[in-house]
Amino acid sequence: xxxxxxxxxxxxxxxxxxxxxxxxxxxxxxxxxxxxxxxxxxxxxxxxxxxxxxxxxxxxxxxxxxxxxxxxxxxxxxxxxxxxxxxxxxxxxxxxxxxxxxxxxxxxxxxxxxxxxxxxxxxxxxxxxxxxxxxxxxxxxxxxxxxxxxxxxxxxxxxxxxxxxxxxxxxxxxxxxxxxxxxxxxxxxxxxxxxxxxxxxxxxxxxxxxxxxxxxxxxxxxxxxxxxxxxxxxxxxxxxxxxxxxxxxxxxxxxxxxxxxxxxxxxxxxxxxxxxxxxxxxxxxxxxxxxxxxxxxxxxxxxxxxxxxxxxxxxxxxxxxxxxxxxxxxxxxxxxxxxxxxxxxxxxxxxxxxxxxxxxxxxxxxxxxxxxxxxxxxxxxxxxxxxxxxxxxxxxxxxxxxxxxxxxxxxxxxxxxxxx
Numbered sequence: 001x002x003x004x005x006x007x008x009x010x011x012x013x014x015x016x017x018x019x020x021x022x023x024x025x026x027x028x029x030x031x032x033x034x035x036x037x038x039x040x041x042x043x044x045x046x047x048x049x050x051x052x053x054x055x056x057x058x059x060x061x062x063x064x065x066x067x068x069x070x071x072x073x074x075x076x077x078x079x080x081x082x083x084x085x086x087x088x089x090x091x092x093x094x095x096x097x098x099x100x101x102x103x104x105x106x107x108x109x110x111x112x113x114x115x116x117x118x119x120x121x122x123x124x125x126x127x128x129x130x131x132x133x134x135x136x137x138x139x140x141x142x143x144x145x146x147x148x149x150x151x152x153x154x155x156x157x158x159x160x161x162x163x164x165x166x167x168x169x170x171x172x173x174x175x176x177x178x179x180x181x182x183x184x185x186x187x188x189x190x191x192x193x194x195x196x197x198x199x200x201x202x203x204x205x206x207x208x209x210x211x212x213x214x215x216x217x218x219x220x221x222x223x224x225x226x227x228x229x230x231x232x233x234x235x236x237x238x239x240x241x242x243x244x245x246x247x248x249x250x251x252x253x254x255x256x257x258x259x260x261x262x263x264x265x266x267x268x269x270x271x272x273x274x275x276x277x278x279x280x281x282x283x284x285x286x287x288x289x290x291x292x293x294x295x296x297x298x299x300x301x302x303x304x305x306x307x308x309x310x311x312x313x314x315x316x317x318x319x320x321x322x323x324x325x326x327x328x329x330x331x332x333x334x335x336x337x338x339x340x341x342x343x344x345x346x347x348x349x350x351x352x353x354x355x356x357x358x359x360x361x362x363x364x365x366x367x368x369x370x371x372x373x374x375x376x377x378x379x380x381x382x383x384x385x386x387x388x389x390x391x392x393x394x395x396x397x398x399x400x401x402x403x404x405x406x407x408x409x410x411x412x413x414x415x416x417x418x419x420x
Contacts, residue, residue, distance in 0.1 A: 001030070003036075042067040127157065199219060203419060204227070230407060265357065281306065284305075286309075339362065351403060357377060360376050364376070
């Protein structure tokens with residue numbers, strides 16, 4: 001069986017869409033003639049925004065996994081490893097001088113990101129694996145985009161090796177990029193790294209068409225080497241779970257809700273509906289910034305609002321299955337048309353109606369339209385949001401729908417195997 005070296009910072013017990021993506025690809029690759037070899041960071045040296053120990057049970061004992069130490073630069077930010085900021089500080093609510101200084105240091109002294117402290121250890125181990133295991137293909141996945149620099153260095157050392165760069169998010173166009181106050185020089189350095197990766201890799205994978213076009217426009221001549229392989233859902237994660245309708249109509253948001261996610265328009269629509277007699281409950285499951293929590297409470301009046309702290313992956317899916325409607329919010333940023341959150345696909349698999357707040361011509365809205373699993377309204381379209389909620393309130397639109405098979409992890413892994 002042909003071996004492929006997958007270099008990923010995020011791996012169980014880390015949590016999030018990046019972990020899920022390659023955990024699931026690794027699960028299905030062996031049945032397609034590819035043996036995944038994982039190179040990741042030792043959890044003792046990792047900087048994970050969230051931990052989900054339950055995911056370790058999904059790792060096949062037959063998969064070869066190598067772990068190395070790393071220099072944890074996030075200790076500069078906070079000595080408490082349990083408070084690593086998610087989304088590259090996007091959820092950091094420290095607006096004071098200390099917060100600004102720390103973000104400036106992050107954006108100008110740790111290019112492309114603080115997890116570059118893993119690179120020298122990962123590169124050394126990758127060289128050993130390539131030689132000892134006869135590796136012909138490597139995959140680097142990011143964020144953190146510093147991981148792509150490992151692939152760049154390996155390609156220079158082993159020019160005959162086939163290198164696939166998996167870019168799950170924009171690099172220098174990510175919606176929180178300017179929160180680091182990058183200087184002109186820092187931007188030049190970061191863009192140079194980005195361009196070198198785009199030029200040198202043999203294949204590029206992105207998670208959506210808009211993100212593909214963003215990278216295509218950065219460097220002429222790379223269109224033909226970019227493939228779209230979206231995130232997805234694993235049918236096994238839903239086995240044994242039964243969909244149910246709560247007694248009170250419940251709209252659930254699952255995941256992180258930082259200050260970059262505009263929720264005001266939705267809350268105004270919610271408040272108006274409740275004031276006219278709609279019996280609606282809001283449930284937020286995950287990490288909610290203090291600012292967002294205060295805004296939600298200030299606009300909710302006496303309505304029932306439930307805040308549930310971060311839960312593991314299985315529990316998160318359970319909450320999806322126990323909802324009336326699932327709420328998806330896209331960050332407000334000029335590049336947000338390319339944002340397709342990982343949870344969208346598990347929302348689809350739950351077969352619950354989806355309300356998307358974001359660009360109506362974005363990739364997420366296109367997927368909802370294509371699958372007929374949800375509707376989208378603009379950030380401040382209070383009337384449009386109200387109409388969507390009203391239609392869901394009166395009719396269970398997704399009652400007889402099925403999860404779209406094109407987004408199952410098994411089928412998506414077939415696309416990856418074909419690319420390799």
